[in-house]
Amino acid sequence: MRGGRVLEILTGAGLAIAAGMNAYVPLLALGVADRFIGAVDLPAAWQWLSNEWVLGVLGLLLVVEIVADKIPLVDSVNDWLQTIIRPTSGGIVFGSGVASETVAVTDPAEFFSSDRWVPIAIGAGLALTVHVVKALARPALNTLTAGAAAPVMSTLEDIGSVLLTLAAIVLPILVIAGVVFVVVAGLFVVRRVRRTRRPTPV
16 A cells, blocks of 8 residues: 555554454455555555455355344344454454555564564454444344344444445545544444433432
8 A cells, every 4th residue: 555654554544443343344345456446555465355265255244244234133143253353354454554564474473573463453453442332332222222223323334334444545534534433423322322221210
């Protein structure tokens, strides 16, 4: 990815946060953008993302994720399963965003003795934070709305993931606005759930 160091970090952060909402959107977008569009130039360590077989599997997993995340109860189970997948995706896409400092894990000793693991850890942390908020809020919202919130929230998360991914790839500076929006939206949902859970005064 081209541009200054700040833009690389913004790109990685935007992709990682997007992965926290939907693990497969940023992975698939990076692979497609590199292989078919040329909007992204993945480094050698991450070229596997643009492999046709990998893209096919990611596309299939994305379809499963989109469907499962819109069904009440199933979405909560899916969130638990995604606790490992979304942070992993976040680490991968952040690592590709700051590629000059990141390499494939070929020698674990060399990997952890250097600072090459830092971008992956940061990306995983960002994705995990978003995922945890999502996973904790969703069951409460489903209970309060008798399941009606599942498809609505899931659709908004999918759209948010796509928009944030596109911003990170096309115009990374927009990631700042996207991050602010995600934080504000997350705080709103958490406060809404807390207020609704409070017992009504008699």
